[in-house]
Amino acid sequence: MENEFTTEIYYDDDADVSTLNDTVAVLGYGSQGHAHAQNLHDSGVDVVVGLHEGSSSRDAAESDGLTVKTPADAVAKASYVSVLVPDTVQPTVYENAIEPNLEAGDTLQFAHGLNIHYNQIQPSEDINVTMVAPKSPGHLVRRNYNNDEGTPGLLAIYQDMTGEATDEALAYAKAIGCTRAGVIETTFQEEVESDLFGEQAVLCGGVTALIKAGYETLVDNGYSPEMAYFECLNEMKLIVDLIYEDGLNGMWDSVSYTAEYGGMTRGDDIIDEKVRENMEETLEEIQNGEFAREWILENQAGRPSYNQLRKAEKNHEIEEVGEQLRDLFSWAEEE
Ligand SMILES: NC(=O)C1=CN([C@@H]2O[C@H](COP(=O)(O)OP(=O)(O)OC[C@H]3O[C@@H](n4cnc5c(N)ncnc54)[C@H](OP(=O)(O)O)[C@@H]3O)[C@@H](O)[C@H]2O)C=CC1
Ligand SMILES: CC[C@](O)(C(C)=O)C(=O)O
Ligand SMILES: [Mg+2]
Numbered sequence: 001m002e003n004e005f006t007t008e009i010y011y012d013d014d015a016d017v018s019t020l021n022d023t024v025a026v027l028g029y030g031s032q033g034h035a036h037a038q039n040l041h042d043s044g045v046d047v048v049v050g051l052h053e054g055s056s057s058r059d060a061a062e063s064d065g066l067t068v069k070t071p072a073d074a075v076a077k078a079s080y081v082s083v084l085v086p087d088t089v090q091p092t093v094y095e096n097a098i099e100p101n102l103e104a105g106d107t108l109q110f111a112h113g114l115n116i117h118y119n120q121i122q123p124s125e126d127i128n129v130t131m132v133a134p135k136s137p138g139h140l141v142r143r144n145y146n147n148d149e150g151t152p153g154l155l156a157i158y159q160d161m162t163g164e165a166t167d168e169a170l171a172y173a174k175a176i177g178c179t180r181a182g183v184i185e186t187t188f189q190e191e192v193e194s195d196l197f198g199e200q201a202v203l204c205g206g207v208t209a210l211i212k213a214g215y216e217t218l219v220d221n222g223y224s225p226e227m228a229y230f231e232c233l234n235e236m237k238l239i240v241d242l243i244y245e246d247g248l249n250g251m252w253d254s255v256s257y258t259a260e261y262g263g264m265t266r267g268d269d270i271i272d273e274k275v276r277e278n279m280e281e282t283l284e285e286i287q288n289g290e291f292a293r294e295w296i297l298e299n300q301a302g303r304p305s306y307n308q309l310r311k312a313e314k315n316h317e318i319e320e321v322g323e324q325l326r327d328l329f330s331w332a333e334e335e
């Protein structure tokens with residue numbers, strides 16, 4: 001039966017890993033890098049990891065059985081280059097190590113299109129530029145692969161110089177386990193704008209702000225911090241697990257009628273019109289490049305706001321309470 005999706009979704013049968021018949025350089029061995037490099041390797045692809053001199057990731061990559069070279073040497077050896085160093089260092093790594101060692105017909109691949117979309121990297125026209133973006137933190141990309149499960153992903157082609165860019169990107173997506181779950185074809189623009197919006201408004205920014213606001217409201221009104229932690233943070237995972245497994249209705253079916261009625265009548269009072277207007281504003285700042293400009297300048301200035309915000313987040317009372325409570329969980333690992 002034909003599916004009802006308007007977008008193309010690719011699965012294992014649409015891809016052939018043997019298309020990646022030359023070395024793939026994976027630059028970076030962090031969250032995404034370690035997962036891509038190991039999954040590619042375990043899928044039979046020849047992988048070399050590119051890490052800067054003195055990199056703290058070198059030991060991990062080598063003890064995982066992978067060959068490590070400098071980024072420049074890794075790019076020179078490969079015809080397919082997966083750029084998995086942090087977004088903020090990609091332009092410098094591109095200028096110093098990638099561009100001088102790319103050959104016509106090579107492929108430059110990203111897991112997020114920020115630097116291409118906002119013109120921080122302007123690749124020459126004689127290469128392929130592609131994206132395979134897992135819709136998941138890197139550590140789960142590896143865990144899912146090991147459990148014979150997949151991670152959904154996005155695929156986008158910015159430049160197809162050889163005519164083989166899509167087949168190669170699909171091969172890569174299959175090798176890291178994404179076509180097991182489904183790979184949606186998109187554009188760099190759509191991936192960047194939706195990814196930034198999702199992480200700012202919902203997944204990272206929105207969720208942490210909601211948790212903290214709920215926790216603070218209870219504690220400010222005299223409820224115990226431990227109670228507030230379990231109610232607003234710990235149970236969040238259990239509720240999200242139900243939503244993940246069976247959709248919003250799966251969750252509504254599992255909670256009490258009282259929770260269902262209270263949630264359905266009060267939810268929109270919390271996430272009200274003002275919050276929706278804020279979301280529109282956040283999206284606009286992404287679309288018009290304001291957020292990207294701010295982040296680039298923040299990095300150039302040595303991340304003063306980032307460091308301050310990070311410190312405040314680390315020192316929030318909910319973190320202290322959570323650490324103590326999690327230590328008491330019966331399944332918590334012994335130090
Ligand atoms: N984190 C995630 O789950 C997701 C990330 N992405 C995208 O994937 C890409 C990689 O992100 P992520 O995995 O979070 O990155 P990480 O911050 O986890 O990557 C760090 C790795 O890059 C290395 N590195 C840092 N600077 C350099 C350098 N100058 N030259 C070579 N290697 C360097 C680090 O080495 P050392 O240890 O020595 O510092 C480390 O191995 C980004 O484009 C991101 O947007 C997409 C989807 C999800
Ligand atoms: C949600 C954050 C993310 O976009 C991701 C894991 O997909 C990221 O940039 O890390
Ligand atoms: Mg994302």
Ligand SMILES: [Mg+2]
Pocket residue numbers: 112195196199
């Ligand atoms: Mg992201």
